[in-house]
Amino acid sequence: MPKRLLVSAVIVLISLAGLAGGTAAAQxxxxxxxxxxxxxxxxxxxxxxxxxxxxxxxxxxxxxxxRH
Structure with a gap:
């Protein structure tokens, strides 16, 4: 179970890095x-x-x- 969670977390991080790189490279x-x-x-x-x-x-x- 922990290995499956770790693999999922790595996939999410790789996806986010790719998305951020694509956004940064946009004209x-x-x-x-x-x-x-x-x-x-x-x-x-x-x-x-x-x-x-x-x-x-x-x-x-x-x-x-x-007036006061």
């Missing part, structure tokens, strides 16, 4: 290219449009201190 895939984004000029235009339109809440609104 890495290159990531997909990023979607086209806005250029800095387009971003500047969007910011200027937002500032000229006066949209959005002010960012310096004071917040009341918490």
């Amino acid at each position: 890495p895939t290159t990531p997909a290219p990023a979607p086209p984004g806005s250029t800095s000029d387009e971003l500047a235009d969007m910011v200027m449009d937002a500032l000229q339109a006066g949209s959005g809440a002010p960012t310096t609104t004071p917040v009341a201190p918490p």
Whole structure:
């Protein structure tokens, strides 16, 4: 019985070693290219449009201190 268990354990270890070696030898895939984004000029235009339109809440609104 112990010999059978030992043989099974050796087979499992050999299988795992083969699987790990196959995974390590795999060629890495290159990531997909990023979607086209806005250029800095387009971003500047969007910011200027937002500032000229006066949209959005002010960012310096004071917040009341918490009550104790």
